[in-house]
Amino acid sequence: MTPFILAFLAWVMMALVVQVAVRVPVPGGAVVAISRTLLIEIWRRGVLPICGGILFLGLAMLPWILDDSSEESSRLQTILDYGQIWISSVLLLLSMWITSGSLADEIVTGRMRVLVVHRHGKSALLPGKWLGSVLAILALLVPATAMLWMLSGQVVDRSTDLFGEPAYELVQPQIMEVSREEVESYVALQKLEDPAGWGALDRDKAYRIARSRIERLSHSLVQGVPMDYHFQYPGGLSEGAVLEFRPSLGRLHRSERARLRVQFDGTSKDVVIRNSVRSQVEVPDRFRGDQEIVVTMEFLGAVSEEMRIPSMNWNGSDALLLRIQEGSLLSSLIRSQLLLWIRCGFVAALGLMVSTFLGLPVATLLVLCFFIAAAGGGFAGAFDENHEGSHSHPDPRDQEPSRVIIDLLAGGGEWIVGQLGDWNRHVTGSRVAAGENVKIAEVYSGFTRIGLIWAGLALLLGTWINSRKEHGLGVDR
Amino acid sequence: MSVKVKPDNRQDVEVIRVRGLRKVFRDFWLRPRVEALREVDLTIYSGEVFGLLGPNGSGKSTTIQILLGLLFPSAGEVSVLGKPPATAEIKNRIGYLPEDSVFYPFLTGREMLDLSASLAKVADSQRKGRIEDLLEMVGLQDAGDREIGDYSKGMQRRIGIAQALIHDPEILILDEPTNGLDPLGVREMKDWIGALRQRGKTVLISSHLLADVEQICDRVSILYGGKVQTTGSIEQILARDDRTLWVTSNPGEDLLAEARRQIEKSGIEVVSMGPGSRSLEDKFLETVEAARESGEKTTGAGIGAKLPAFIGQSKVPR
Numbered sequence: 013m014t015p016f017i018l019a020f021l022a023w024v025m026m027a028l029v030v031q032v033a034v035r036v037p038v039p040g041g042a043v044v045a046i047s048r049t050l051l052i053e054i055w056r057r058g059v060l061p062i063c064g065g066i067l068f069l070g071l072a073m074l075p076w077i078l079d080d081s082s083e084e085s086s087r088l089q090t091i092l093d094y095g096q097i098w099i100s101s102v103l104l105l106l107s108m109w110i111t112s113g114s115l116a117d118e119i120v121t122g123r124m125r126v127l128v129v130h131r132h133g134k135s136a137l138l139p140g141k142w143l144g145s146v147l148a149i150l151a152l153l154v155p156a157t158a159m160l161w162m163l164s165g166q167v168v169d170r171s172t173d174l175f176g177e178p179a180y181e182l183v184q185p186q187i188m189e190v191s192r193e194e195v196e197s198y199v200a201l202q203k204l205e206d207p208a209g210w211g212a213l214d215r216d217k218a219y220r221i222a223r224s225r226i227e228r229l230s231h232s233l234v235q236g237v238p239m240d241y242h243f244q245y246p247g248g249l250s251e252g253a254v255l256e257f258r259p260s261l262g263r264l265h266r267s268e269r270a271r272l273r274v275q276f277d278g279t280s281k282d283v284v285i286r287n288s289v290r291s292q293v294e295v296p297d298r299f300r301g302d303q304e305i306v307v308t309m310e311f312l313g314a315v316s317e318e319m320r321i322p323s324m325n326w327n328g329s330d331a332l333l334l335r336i337q338e339g340s341l342l343s344s345l346i347r348s349q350l351l352l353w354i355r356c357g358f359v360a361a362l363g364l365m366v367s368t369f370l371g372l373p374v375a376t377l378l379v380l381c382f383f384i385a386a387a388g389g390g391f392a393g394a395f396d397e398n399h400e401g402s403h404s405h406p407d408p409r410d411q412e413p414s415r416v417i418i419d420l421l422a423g424g425g426e427w428i429v430g431q432l433g434d435w436n437r438h439v440t441g442s443r444v445a446a447g448e449n450v451k452i453a454e455v456y457s458g459f460t461r462i463g464l465i466w467a468g469l470a471l472l473l474g475t476w477i478n479s480r481k482e483h484g485l486g487v488d489r
Numbered sequence: 490m491s492v493k494v495k496p497d498n499r500q501d502v503e504v505i506r507v508r509g510l511r512k513v514f515r516d517f518w519l520r521p522r523v524e525a526l527r528e529v530d531l532t533i534y535s536g537e538v539f540g541l542l543g544p545n546g547s548g549k550s551t552t553i554q555i556l557l558g559l560l561f562p563s564a565g566e567v568s569v570l571g572k573p574p575a576t577a578e579i580k581n582r583i584g585y586l587p588e589d590s591v592f593y594p595f596l597t598g599r600e601m602l603d604l605s606a607s608l609a610k611v612a613d614s615q616r617k618g619r620i621e622d623l624l625e626m627v628g629l630q631d632a633g634d635r636e637i638g639d640y641s642k643g644m645q646r647r648i649g650i651a652q653a654l655i656h657d658p659e660i661l662i663l664d665e666p667t668n669g670l671d672p673l674g675v676r677e678m679k680d681w682i683g684a685l686r687q688r689g690k691t692v693l694i695s696s697h698l699l700a701d702v703e704q705i706c707d708r709v710s711i712l713y714g715g716k717v718q719t720t721g722s723i724e725q726i727l728a729r730d731d732r733t734l735w736v737t738s739n740p741g742e743d744l745l746a747e748a749r750r751q752i753e754k755s756g757i758e759v760v761s762m763g764p765g766s767r768s769l770e771d772k773f774l775e776t777v778e779a780a781r782e783s784g785e786k787t788t789g790a791g792i793g794a795k796l797p798a799f800i801g802q803s804k805v806p807r
Contacts, residue, residue: 045607049593049600056595056636122591126652129557130608131581482561484554 015072018162022068022155023061029151030055042132046140047147050114054148059110064152067102071095071159075167084168088177089445091167092345095160096441100352103149103156107356108379110145111363116372124483138364138474142467145360150353157349161342174341178252179449181338184329185241185307190226198222231331234323238275238310243334249302250337253295260327261287270321271312276305284315285324295334305334338449347450348440354455354463355438361467365474368481386435434461504660504691505533505556510565512551512715525551527715529565533693538686540702541695543712549695550588552712553662556693557585570659581609584653588664588695590645594638598629598648601637602655609656615799622797623651626681642669647793650681657800661685661692667701673777677793679705688801703727732760739765 034051038044054060074095078087115138118124127133165174199222202210210218233239261268266287273282274293283291299305314321326332362382366375438458440450512526526548533539541549554560555567558575569579592601602620611619624630627647637645646669653661666682667675682692682705696702702709703723710720719726740748749759 039613040607041610042608045604049596049604052600053593053595122587122589123593125554125557125559125587126585126591127608129559129580129583129585130605131577131610133580133608136608482559484551484557484559 015075015163015166016069018159019068019072022071022159023064025155025158026060026064026068026151029154030060030148033147033151042130042136043140043143046127046136047142047144050110050141050144051148053114054110054144059106060148060151063102063106067099067152067156068159070098070102071156071163074098074163078167085447087167088164089447091164092160093442093445095163096348096352096445099153099156099160099349100355100439100441103153103352103356104359104383106152107145107149107360108363108376110148111141111360112367112372112375112379114141114145115364115367116375119367119483128483134479135475138368138471138478141364142357142360142471146353146357149356149360153349153353153356157345161345177341178337178447179339179341179344179444180335180447181245181247181449181451182330183243183245183334183336185243185332185334190223190230194226195219195222198226231326232323233272233309233311233325235311235313235321238273238308241307241309241332243305243307244303245305245334245336246303247336247338249295249299249305251297251300253299253334253336255293255295255307255333256290256335257285257292257326257332258288258290258328258330259285260325260331261285261321262325265314265319265321268319268321269315270324271315272324273310273312275308275310282312292335341444341447344444344448344450347452347455348444350455351438351440351450351458354458355435358462358467358470361470361474365470365477368474368477386432431466434466438462502535503532504535504570505531505693506566506568507531507552507556508566510552510555510567511563512548512555512560513563525715526555526562529712529715529717531710531717531720533691535691536686536689537707538682538692538694538705540706540709541693541712542697542699542702542709547712548715549712550664551715553664553693553695557583557662581656582659584656584658584661586646586649586653586661586663586666588668590642590649590669592637592645592648592652595636597634597636598624598640598651599633601648602652605652605655611656619655619797619799622799623654626654626794626797627651628677628793643671643674646670646678647674650678654796654800657802659690661690663692663694665696666694667696667698673774674793675701676774681793681796684796685800688796690801736765 030051034048034055038048074091077094078090082090118127118137127137161174168174196219199210199218202218202222213221255274257272259270259272261270268287270285271282272285273280275281276296276299279296281293283293285291295305311321311324359379359382363375363379366378370378438454438461440454444450508530510526510529510531511524513521514523514525516522529548529552531552541552543549551560555562556569556574558580561575567574570582572579574580593604596604599620602623603616606616606619620633621630624633627650629644629647629651632640632644637648640648646666650663650666653663663682667678670678679701682694685692686707694702694706706723708720708722709726711718745762749762752759
């Protein structure tokens with residue numbers, strides 16, 4: 013079936029879902045009535061038919077960007093990655109425009125007056141519009157996901173057995189995580205050895221330097237010094253588990269080749285590695301079912317005898333991983349799309365909330381600012397460092413009102429940034445494309461934090477603002 | 490066909506009470522911009538048709554929107570059915586027809602009435618029947634499945650009055666109810682208002698069309714500059730001690746001349762005298778009626794019917 017026929021079928025499926033939602037009488041009060049009105053509005057005004065057409069046609073064109081000469085797995089990853097990016101971009105923007113546009117229209121035309129004079133008009137308005145928008149998004153998301161899956165099957169020529177394609181769990185070694193105890197021990201040791209230098213350092217600064225040094229040490233392999241990496245996986249290793257690594261040889265040696273020895277409990281294997289190139293070593297079958305595995309790795313230096321590379325590093329959280337088969341690619345994709353739906357729900361709530369007091373252009377700008385802030389993963393992790401213990405010896409200056417206020421503001425800022433980090437943690441499209449399993453626990457977490465807490469708070473705040481607003485001004489005052 | 494409303498059905502139960510009402514509109518920086526209402530006092534009794542008159546910007550719409558809870562008063566006391574407006578209980582006892590027909594253009598007439606019924610919590614079992622009754626009442630039973638955006642202005646006013654009545658409210662607030670209606674629609678609107686009054690409803694009308702108000706209202710208030718300038722029954726306001734109007738069947742020219750001579754002989758001034766004429770409204774209605782009877786087709790509103798039976802079943806304050 014050609015992609016364009018698939019796109020047409022997806023559009024028809026979307027249209028059917030919307031027509032059923034609009035025409036089938038569902039018992040319910042004002043919220044259901046307003047949500048149905050929103051669905052009718054975006055259907056009859058052409059928003060859904062046109063946006064659905066754009067979404068499905070965009071997906072249908074994805075096979076054109078693929079390189080036919082590339083490997084099957086690479087084609088699958090590309091189409092899943094770009095497909096999910098396309099779907100999420102269209103749906104997130106649409107959720108904002110549907111809700112903001114609809115509410116702004118009510119205010120500008122003066123229709124709001126007719127709605128809020130009714131008994132349940134004010135209280136049901138925002139929840140009703142929110143429900144209608146998430147139903148509309150679902151009507152687009154389900155056919156789009158089905159179409160993406162069928163396209164994926166077509167590009168790898170395995171439309172039937174793609175259902176059996178596994179997904180993977182990624183496990184990091186424990187040594188990569190630096191604990192507070194390790195930092196404290198390191199600082200204590202350094203103070204003993206160098207009381208003049210380390211003893212004079214401010215406590216926070218000493219901890220920061222210590223943490224940085226330990227992290228550097230734990231992330232590097234010195235030539236000729238073997239190092240043990242502990243991987244724990246309570247579910248037990250399954251068949252086909254592999255050790256995956258992406259070493260960093262430094263800028264000076266980025267075009268060199270080197271050797272790395274990998275040992276699994278006595279069995280060793282030498283691997284030729286290159287800077288930032290991902291390599292894999294299969295975990296022997298005898299470890300199947302084990303909950304913990306120790307891998308000894310030794311950096312053997314450059315392949316060329318003339319070259320000397322003293323050490324190599326693991327840069328980034330995905331530099332050294334154990335890949336364990338867990339679940340299927342399809343179930344992982346579905347869970348990832350569920351998380352996307354939940355995020356769309358939050359954006360819809362945010363759009364409604366800001367539209368209660370802002371016009372459509374400014375509301376759009378504000379929500380776009382949120383996207384940019386939330387997507388800025390670079391700074392979202394800046395506050396992840398654990399500062400516990402820094403208050404064990406309180407500084408008297410901390411009690412000054414100005415310091416307390418500054419600390420409170422900083423704490424608030426840190427909380428907001430931490431919350432924005434939640435958004436990034438629940439963006440799972442690229443992980444699915446890379447074959448990683450998205451756990452059901454992540455869906456629950458996304459539902460609770462983004463769906464219930466974030467969206468719930470936005471809707472409550474929006475409803476409160478709406479109830480405090482005067483709606484009689486119309487367009488003439 | 491016309492219903493001449495007389496203030497004989499009024500009961501002295503206050504349903505709307507306004508005392509010392511002030512409304513100041515402020516700008517973004519909360520600086521006073523416009524003082525729309527200044528010390529407005531109003532009392533509207535159960536079962537009366539009350540007219541709120543005044544030129545543009547006199548405060549009619551502001552008063553109405555405060556009564557509906559759409560605007561909040563800056564000062565003063567407002568009570569509707571004994572309670573502050575904007576409470577959920579009060580809202581369900583008021584029907585509102587806005588001045589401009591701001592209904593969803595993409596909904597059909599039936600869907601719009603269904604939405605209003607849902608917002609007003611009309612029971613599912615009654616909803617369909619009420620919608621059909623009201624569509625018949627406003628003469629839109631054949632246009633009920635057309636989108637409101639395709640309606641003429643008059644048809645939109647008709648669907649507006651239907652949505653205001655869907656929950657059988659005790660008080661009806663009609664902002665320029667005859668605005669955009671053809672003379673037939675105006676006549677029907679007046680008949681419906683009269684019938685509502687007969688069923689014990691209280692109706693508050695804001696209008697510029699003084700002739701309509703004169704025909705249908707029991708009492709009126711005239712606002713100017715955000716203040717009530719005068720209030721009273723139509724008879725009280727319009728009564729003149731220095732004029733008398735006679736309307737007779739055609740007496741013939743000789744008798745008329747004789748009567749005039751006798752009156753003038755007594756020292757009474759005859760201000761005007763002449764042959765009677767029908768109103769343009771009557772002529773228009775006659776013409777349309779004749780065209781209908783001859784079988785002419787129209788895509789517009791049909792002939793309206795009387796108020797449905799369910800109107801007036803809700804409790805009326807005594």
